[in-house]
Amino acid sequence: MLLQQILNGLTAGSVYALIALGYTMIYGILGLINFAQGELYMAGAFATVLLLTAYKVNFFVAFFFGMGVAAVLGVILERIAFRPLRGGHPLVPLISAIGASIFLQSLALLLFGPADRSFPIQFEFAALEIAGVSVSTLQLAIFGAALFFMALLVAFVKYTKFGKAIMATALDQDTARLMGINVDRMIAITFFIGSALSGAAGIMMAIYYNTTYPRMGLLPGLKAFSAAVLGGVGNIPGAIVGGLLLGVAENLGAGYLSSGYKDAVAFAILIIVLLVRPKGLLGGRSH
Amino acid sequence: MLTLKSVHSYYGSLHVLKGVSLHVRAGEIVALLGANGAGKTTTLKTISGLLKPRKGQVEFQGEDISRLSAEAIVQRGIAHVPEGRRVFSSLSVAANLELGAFARRDHQAVKSDLQEIQERFPILRERAKQPAGTLSGGEQQILAMARALMARPKLLLLDEPSMGLAPRLVKQIFAIIRHLQETGTTILLIEQNARAALKVADRGYVMETGRISLDGTAAELMDHNEVKRAYLGKGYQEVWEE
Numbered sequence: 291m292l293l294q295q296i297l298n299g300l301t302a303g304s305v306y307a308l309i310a311l312g313y314t315m316i317y318g319i320l321g322l323i324n325f326a327q328g329e330l331y332m333a334g335a336f337a338t339v340l341l342l343t344a345y346k347v348n349f350f351v352a353f354f355f356g357m358g359v360a361a362v363l364g365v366i367l368e369r370i371a372f373r374p375l376r377g378g379h380p381l382v383p384l385i386s387a388i389g390a391s392i393f394l395q396s397l398a399l400l401l402f403g404p405a406d407r408s409f410p411i412q413f414e415f416a417a418l419e420i421a422g423v424s425v426s427t428l429q430l431a432i433f434g435a436a437l438f439f440m441a442l443l444v445a446f447v448k449y450t451k452f453g454k455a456i457m458a459t460a461l462d463q464d465t466a467r468l469m470g471i472n473v474d475r476m477i478a479i480t481f482f483i484g485s486a487l488s489g490a491a492g493i494m495m496a497i498y499y500n501t502t503y504p505r506m507g508l509l510p511g512l513k514a515f516s517a518a519v520l521g522g523v524g525n526i527p528g529a530i531v532g533g534l535l536l537g538v539a540e541n542l543g544a545g546y547l548s549s550g551y552k553d554a555v556a557f558a559i560l561i562i563v564l565l566v567r568p569k570g571l572l573g574g575r576s577h
Numbered sequence: 578m579l580t581l582k583s584v585h586s587y588y589g590s591l592h593v594l595k596g597v598s599l600h601v602r603a604g605e606i607v608a609l610l611g612a613n614g615a616g617k618t619t620t621l622k623t624i625s626g627l628l629k630p631r632k633g634q635v636e637f638q639g640e641d642i643s644r645l646s647a648e649a650i651v652q653r654g655i656a657h658v659p660e661g662r663r664v665f666s667s668l669s670v671a672a673n674l675e676l677g678a679f680a681r682r683d684h685q686a687v688k689s690d691l692q693e694i695q696e697r698f699p700i701l702r703e704r705a706k707q708p709a710g711t712l713s714g715g716e717q718q719i720l721a722m723a724r725a726l727m728a729r730p731k732l733l734l735l736d737e738p739s740m741g742l743a744p745r746l747v748k749q750i751f752a753i754i755r756h757l758q759e760t761g762t763t764i765l766l767i768e769q770n771a772r773a774a775l776k777v778a779d780r781g782y783v784m785e786t787g788r789i790s791l792d793g794t795a796a797e798l799m800d801h802n803e804v805k806r807a808y809l810g811k812g813y814q815e816v817w818e819e
Contacts, residue, residue, distance in 0.1 A: 451675070451679070454668060454672050454675065454676055455676060455679055457665070457667070457668055457672075458665045458668065458676050461665045461666065461667065461668070462663055462665060464627055464659070464663075465659060465663040465665070466676075467626075467627065467646075467647035467648060468625060468627070468647060468651065468656070468657045468659065468725075469651065469676045469677060469679045469680070469724075469728070470647075470648045470651035470652055470679045470680025470728065471648065471676070471679050471680075472646075472648050
């Protein structure tokens with residue numbers, strides 16, 4: 291039972307971590323919480339589902355297409371909803387982010403209707419029994435894919451020229467410009483990556499729960515925000531740790547208290563962290 | 578090499594530079610002196626493009642660069658070491674150096690420059706993997722200057738490189754500045770320590786409330802009472818005498 295819940299928690303948590311990385315990277319570079327992150331998750335899922343419904347393309351093609359749509363949407367969002375507001379009061383872009391979130395949700399509702407869509411491809415997933423714990427290969431695939439994307443991101447930030455330039459921009463924009471770094475471009479790249487990861491998370495959950503609908507990003511988006519705060523906003527390893535911990539905590543809450551408390555656990559954690567350790571477990575960055 | 582023609586710069590509505598004109602010839606070290614708030618840092622920011630002049634012109638090697646972005650100006654060959662060093666504290670020393678060469682496309686030459694700089698400043702090799710924020714103040718200043726050199730600048734702008742450093746380190750920093758001149762780098766230097774600055778400089782300008790109030794060769798300025806007054810205000814003596 292315990293192991294089972296932890297395992298389910300890690301699957302959900304790895305998805306939260308992917309979204310939380312988007313929050314934390316964008317916060318790191320702009321000092322902005324992009325509350326439309328959940329809608330990029332939804333956009334990734336819809337793009338993949340619609341493509342697979344319309345054309346018989348390879349699943350991986352559809353997967354990367356969904357990530358790409360989310361990424362481009364994120365870049366456009368930065369361009370029209372955040373860039374013109376830069377340099378003003380920090381609450382202004384926050385309001386803009388909430389506005390963008392409502393707009394995208396409503397737009398999806400208008401374009402695709404309120405109904406749930408099931409995932410167009412039915413995968414055959416085996417259920418494995420390991421030491422009394424049942425694991426589906428789907429869970430393993432999601433967990434593995436999420437870890438893969440996280441590793442890719444960490445390697446990008448740590449070892450590539452543009453990754454380092456993004457970190458430099460997050461630390462000190464003026465000095466970054468003195469190095470010849472184009473700050474606007476780094477911010478756009480950050481939105482591209484963060485949004486692609488959220489898109490990937492959305493696609494995985496669209497498969498896991500076999501449903502895609504306009505408001506699907508709301509709850510995971512808020513939970514991933516909690517996860518980012520838990521780990522320390524602006525801190526990349528923090529987002530990963532926070533996501534995994536949050537996923538495990540809410541599944542333990544669901545398993546040992548009542549499944550009705552599942553969502554409450556995530557937000558209780560958010561409130562407790564803000565009260566007790568506002569910088570998060572691994573320490574965030576102040577802006 | 579560099580010419581400012583009656584440059585006016587603002588911070589928002591605050592008029593900071595009120596018609597600054599100066600020039601720097603290739604191979605020179607030029608000191609920019611003046612009390613706090615005179616507009617020295619603003620002058621450097623206007624040259625490097627962090628601030629756009631509202632009026633006047635900044636010319637570098639015959640080209641008007643006053644409307645170019647900071648990124649484009651670095652590529653023209655101007656590197657600016659900002660006040661307070663501003664190393665990227667959580668990035669490694671090596672990453673800081675690599676970022677100094679961000680705008681360059683000649684990757685082989687960047688590698689050999691990195692080797693060369695690490696040989697010249699062994700501390701930067703020893704601490705290559707350490708976060709830059711863990712270095713001492715003097716080491717951070719060396720890193721900030723080395724990082725700027727990674728851009729292979731024709732003109733180096735130094736904003737108070739000796740600020741807050743122990744006398745021994747100040748000497749080391751000025752030795753580096755002199756060495757840079759010998760190897761062909763042109764330097765525009767802001768210094769709180771006017772005496773030390775005029776010792777290495779060929780010429781100097783004194784700024785007062787956003788204007789150039791005096792200019793001359795380093796030797797002339799060294800003897801000029803006006804410099805002491807303009808630079809340090811009342812009670813200058815002890816600082817001047819060190």
